[in-house]
Amino acid sequence: MKVVGVSACPAGLAHTPMAAKALEKAGKKIGFDVKMEQQGSMGQINKITKEEAQAADFVLIASDQKIQEMDRFEGKPIIRVNITTCIKAPEAVLKKCAKAVKEKK
Amino acid sequence: MKKFFSEAKGHLMTGIGYMLPLIIGASLIVAIPLIIALFCGVQSLDPYAEKTGFFHTLYLINQVGWTGIGLVNTVLAGFVAYSIADKPAIGAGFIGGAIATSTKAGFLGAVIAAFLAGYTVKWCKEHIKLPDSMQQMMPLVILPFFATGVVAVVMGAILATPLSAINTALVDWLKAMSQSGTSQLVLALVLGAMIASDMGGPINKSAWMAGNVLLTEHIYQPNVYINCAICIPPLAYAISTLIRKDRFSNSFKDAGKGNWVMGFIGITEGAIPFTLVKASRLIPINMIGGALGAAVTCLLGAKASIPPVGGIYGFITISNGWAYLVGMLVGALFIAIVAPMVVDFNVDTENEEETLSEEDIDISFE
Numbered sequence: 067m068k069v070v071g072v073s074a075c076p077a078g079l080a081h082t083p084m085a086a087k088a089l090e091k092a093g094k095k096i097g098f099d100v101k102m103e104q105q106g107s108m109g110q111i112n113k114i115t116k117e118e119a120q121a122a123d124f125v126l127i128a129s130d131q132k133i134q135e136m137d138r139f140e141g142k143p144i145i146r147v148n149i150t151t152c153i154k155a156p157e158a159v160l161k162k163c164a165k166a167v168k169e170k171k
Numbered sequence: 172m173k174k175f176f177s178e179a180k181g182h183l184m185t186g187i188g189y190m191l192p193l194i195i196g197a198s199l200i201v202a203i204p205l206i207i208a209l210f211c212g213v214q215s216l217d218p219y220a221e222k223t224g225f226f227h228t229l230y231l232i233n234q235v236g237w238t239g240i241g242l243v244n245t246v247l248a249g250f251v252a253y254s255i256a257d258k259p260a261i262g263a264g265f266i267g268g269a270i271a272t273s274t275k276a277g278f279l280g281a282v283i284a285a286f287l288a289g290y291t292v293k294w295c296k297e298h299i300k301l302p303d304s305m306q307q308m309m310p311l312v313i314l315p316f317f318a319t320g321v322v323a324v325v326m327g328a329i330l331a332t333p334l335s336a337i338n339t340a341l342v343d344w345l346k347a348m349s350q351s352g353t354s355q356l357v358l359a360l361v362l363g364a365m366i367a368s369d370m371g372g373p374i375n376k377s378a379w380m381a382g383n384v385l386l387t388e389h390i391y392q393p394n395v396y397i398n399c400a401i402c403i404p405p406l407a408y409a410i411s412t413l414i415r416k417d418r419f420s421n422s423f424k425d426a427g428k429g430n431w432v433m434g435f436i437g438i439t440e441g442a443i444p445f446t447l448v449k450a451s452r453l454i455p456i457n458m459i460g461g462a463l464g465a466a467v468t469c470l471l472g473a474k475a476s477i478p479p480v481g482g483i484y485g486f487i488t489i490s491n492g493w494a495y496l497v498g499m500l501v502g503a504l505f506i507a508i509v510a511p512m513v514v515d516f517n518v519d520t521e522n523e524e525e526t527l528s529e530e531d532i533d534i535s536f537e
Contacts, residue, residue: 074188075184075188075371076184076185076187076188076191076371076376080371080440080441080443081371081440081443084443084444107192127537129181130177130178130180130181130184131181131184131185131188131254132181132182132185132253132254143536144536144537145534145535145536145537146534146535146536146537147532147533147534148533150372151527151532151533153443153447154447154527155527155528155531155532158527158528158529158531158532159532159534161529162529162532162534163534165529166534166536170536
């Protein structure tokens, strides 16, 4: 499973990098290739290119906020999950999303 | 309906996210000239408005800060509208926010204007169908026209008077509240608990937002309690890793060092990794600590006559600054002592079982 995603929170200081790291780590553990972009107070960190986006199986948005440059994800299944949930249970989030994407196909 | 509210909350949070740097920059530019003046023994810069010299320069700089604070509603409304419906809505949002300021409809008015602007654009995008040859007119002419038109009619004409009445009443009530002793204490308790509850989440941000909205109305007192409570959770865990070394794993001891900085400059988020170890027990403890600290600050008589600056060093902007520091220390010590008594931070969070199962997680496709 190849996953790209974006995390963002109102202040962009703590939740944003925490969620991104938690998801990437959980991905490694369960054998998913996860790349998370952080849209926090420092702008876009670890930016996802259009090519990477289009090669992914789904897009995970760890935020309930506005995400910049959503157009690069066009045509991909996009899933939104609350950011604190992603910090608390990144593994379960990834597994559930993967399952939901498979069912949708 | 539930989906609408969770979406609306997301838009509001986006707007607040864009407003944060504005308000922090502006309030510092308001405060610094005032602090310099205070050190020179000058209590207020207003008498220097028409004069020349050093204090007049300070006055001019201070006024620029106030211009920034005056933009709060405008920027908030603009970016909430932008969050809902992208570029075509942003102008109408700015206008709505500016109108909210000038008609005294305040924060409430700004939020209503922003949602009007955003959802008008969204509705038009879905329902107005033009022939292909005229499609280019949609984002440039039709959408901004309708959005601004709706804002003008509703905010400018229909709701201006009632909203300004509601807002004025609310501000007067809060003003009275920040002057009387008992309600002041209630205010400190509630704000302190809210700030420490979800550390950077929606509850924390609403309390913080309330403080800043009042700042634009020249009510400074609530911000003293908010700033005090913000420093408490990170400071508490920093202290705790020192006084109860045996209860913390090495990775938490490291995180504790970072929390000295977080506490010093006032970022509640630093306490999140600690709190997540056992949120059900630690959140109530954090809330009691925040409320206790704010209440002690209140009882010892910390008063703000200029816009308070956050962080530990914010005490210089407060008369009876020591009360602010004592309150902060009391709140932080409470958490620092109680938290390691009820929770063992030696657990290795790396390999800990996740507390949420897949069924508990809400996901939504776009």
